Amino acid sequence: MGPTSPSSTRAQDSDRGVDPPYYFEDYVGTRLRSPREPLIVIPQTLSEQTGPVFGDRRLGELDHDLTRQHAGEPLGERIIVSGRVLGSDGKPLREQLVEIWQANAAGRYAHTVDNHDAPLDPNFSGGGRCLTGDDGEYGFVTIKPGAYPWPNHPNAWRPNHIHFSVFGRAFTERLVTQMYFPGDPLFEFDPIFNSVRDERARERLISRFDLGLTKPDWALGYRFDIVVGGRDSTPFEEPHDD
Amino acid sequence: MTETLGLTPSQTVGPYLTLGLLDTSPVTSFIVPADDPRAIVVRGRLLDGQGEPVPDGMIEFWQANDAGRYAHPADLREDVLLEDGFWGFGRSGTVDDGWYEIVTLKPGQVPGPDGRLQAPHIVVGVFARGLLKRLATRLYFPDEEEANAADPVLDGLGESERATLVAQAENGGLRFDVRLQGEGQTAFFLL
Numbered sequence: 212m213g214p215t216s217p218s219s220t221r222a223q224d225s226d227r228g229v230d231p232p233y234y235f236e237d238y239v240g241t242r243l244r245s246p247r248e249p250l251i252v253i254p255q256t257l258s259e260q261t262g263p264v265f266g267d268r269r270l271g272e273l274d275h276d277l278t279r280q281h282a283g284e285p286l287g288e289r290i291i292v293s294g295r296v297l298g299s300d301g302k303p304l305r306e307q308l309v310e311i312w313q314a315n316a317a318g319r320y321a322h323t324v325d326n327h328d329a330p331l332d333p334n335f336s337g338g339g340r341c342l343t344g345d346d347g348e349y350g351f352v353t354i355k356p357g358a359y360p361w362p363n364h365p366n367a368w369r370p371n372h373i374h375f376s377v378f379g380r381a382f383t384e385r386l387v388t389q390m391y392f393p394g395d396p397l398f399e400f401d402p403i404f405n406s407v408r409d410e411r412a413r414e415r416l417i418s419r420f421d422l423g424l425t426k427p428d429w430a431l432g433y434r435f436d437i438v439v440g441g442r443d444s445t446p447f448e449e450p451h452d453d
Numbered sequence: 454m455t456e457t458l459g460l461t462p463s464q465t466v467g468p469y470l471t472l473g474l475l476d477t478s479p480v481t482s483f484i485v486p487a488d489d490p491r492a493i494v495v496r497g498r499l500l501d502g503q504g505e506p507v508p509d510g511m512i513e514f515w516q517a518n519d520a521g522r523y524a525h526p527a528d529l530r531e532d533v534l535l536e537d538g539f540w541g542f543g544r545s546g547t548v549d550d551g552w553y554e555i556v557t558l559k560p561g562q563v564p565g566p567d568g569r570l571q572a573p574h575i576v577v578g579v580f581a582r583g584l585l586k587r588l589a590t591r592l593y594f595p596d597e598e599e600a601n602a603a604d605p606v607l608d609g610l611g612e613s614e615r616a617t618l619v620a621q622a623e624n625g626g627l628r629f630d631v632r633l634q635g636e637g638q639t640a641f642f643l644l
Contacts, residue, residue: 217609217611219609219610222643225586229459229462231462232585238465240465243501243583244502244582244584248641251641251643253643253644256566258516258574260527261525261528263524264525299458300457310478311473312470312472320472322471324469336472336476338473338477374464374467374470376473376474382644385513387464387466387586388461389464404464407464415459415461415462416461437461438460439461441644
């Protein structure tokens with residue numbers, strides 16, 4: 212602290228009620244990368260209440276189909292991943308840029324720093340994007356990513372997952388997350404998944420198998436809705452369906 | 454009753470973010486083209502708690518144009534000119550030994566919470582392996598001493614915190630390092 216005594220309110224961590232903490236001991240990567248000074252609470256100005264609008268910005272025609280970005284088809288289990296991007300008030304968000312990236316079917320990323328001893332697939336890069344439609348709907352065709360080991364702790368394996376990035380309506384709503392698959396036996400051992408402390412919030416990271424989305428004789432469908440909102444949209448008491 | 458949905462929690466970008474967010478992305482590190490007469494090159498390093506570079510991170514900039522208008526429907530000030538094609542958003546990886554580089558222009562002043570103008574600033578988002586959720590901060594300009602002194606956000610900070618948010622002039626451009634932890638940690642915000 213400098214000679215001027217700071218007048219802003221401080222907070223130990225930022226939390227919309229569902230997010231992991233910055234420092235999570237079991238996830239070794241957080242130890243040197245989590246801020247230790249309290250966060251500074253600032254007023255929301257126009258700068259925070261706005262954010263990038265994608266509009267009808269054109270994307271590549273096959274950006275949403277990760278199985279058709281090369282000469283041949285990638286190996287693995289072809290899947291359809293679809294869902295809606297929504298505000299916490301249930302409002303569908305249209306023309307949202309949805310960006311994804313993932314490992315190939317063998318659990319290897321087409322990335323220079325991934326040295327996992329599993330084959331690369333010359334027909335799979337693992338990156339894709341699309342814009343949501345009027346009802347907030349997005350859709351990807353890809354292959355189911357494999358599980359893979361990582362050096363966090365002895366015999367550490369990441370559950371199958373796809374990384375997602377969305378923007379929301381304002382800088383405060385920007386969200387990067389991961390989508391998991393139902394019934395993964397690795398959930399209980401994964402510190403990244405378990406860094407989300409609330410069980411019901413954690414479950415919202417898991418996609419649902421959807422027979423209606425499944426295309427006969429072609430690919431299984433998984434549904435994953437993404438709900439964005441800033442701190443002020445966090446309901447402390449969530450309504451129960453049951 | 455209005456339906457209230459549970460928010461989707463944040464998860465880390467992990468070490469392979471370039472595959473989805475940078476390699477073939479329509480979002481580039483050029484908020485304005487390099488040959489724009491107003492262009493400024495902002496460079497800096499993303500550093501961890503031991504001062505080591507973070508080579509698997511990403512920096513995002515969001516800002517107003519040079520008149521101080523955001524390309525967003527919530528900015529209703531029709532009298533402040535918004536030129537066609539200005540978007541105000543850019544990103545850069547830190548894959549080059551922790552270095553990022555974004556070409557942009559100095560934004561104009563935008564209103565603050567009490568109607569006072571804020572000093573020119575860029576809103577900055579920080580992502581990396583080991584960050585379970587984004588960090589938010591701001592970049593302010595070194596040649597705006599007077600406006601910085603009157604800025605409602607900087608106003609609430611201590612001297613050393615404030616110093617972490619003001620970029621430095623370097624090689625004709627600006628230098629803005631982001632320190633995640635430890636000595637000289639960047640001031641991060643709860644929005």
